[in-house]
Amino acid sequence: EAGVTQFPSHSVIEKGQTVTLRCDPISGHDNLYWYRRVMGKEIKFLLHFVKESKQDESGMPNNRFLAERTGGTYSTLKVQPAELEDSGVYFCASSLRQGFDEQFFGPGTRLTVL
């Protein structure tokens, strides 16, 4: 069974540009999460999808970030326009159900904004 995959693994862009990150969860997992780790600090929650609906987006930093999960399968996270402070590693995770189910993490996308 394939794990959570993320694309790209690395992205280097200039301030003001747009970047789109993609996450493919484990097949059949209704729950999908985005997290971010900035500059060696703690990993912070961004948002949680249940199928195609946003269950909790309390961690989204501002309106430059847009997450979608059309069809309830893969998800994209767009940053537009990117700022220097958006640099970090973006992790995606998925779980079968909420509650006590383990979250399975992808390898992350390292975003560098110059």
Place this chain on the structure above:
Amino acid sequence: GNSVTQMEGPVTLSEEAFLTINCTYTATGYPSLFWYVQYPGEGLQLLLKATKADDKGSNKGFEATYRKETTSFHLEKGSVQVSDSAVYFCALRQTGGGNKLTFGTGTQLKVEL
């Protein structure tokens, strides 16, 4: 709000040394506690967990005990190996707070021969 504090790294140990990585938390109620590990080039993997006070999570020789009186969940291993070199993250999930995880800053462990 919820928070997790873990010891600063990097931690460098010789093979077969004893490992302790401290983790304390702040949360209301009775959160579930986790240790995740990230090996180089890979995603985070759940290492162990505990869901109530005095529970001991264990896996691959690692152990951690949920201590509510000290709000701690310290990670220990009696004899580390080079293959244990990784970044270790302590995390909590608030009861009734959805499924989001609150993480600490991570502790990098390097084990040398």
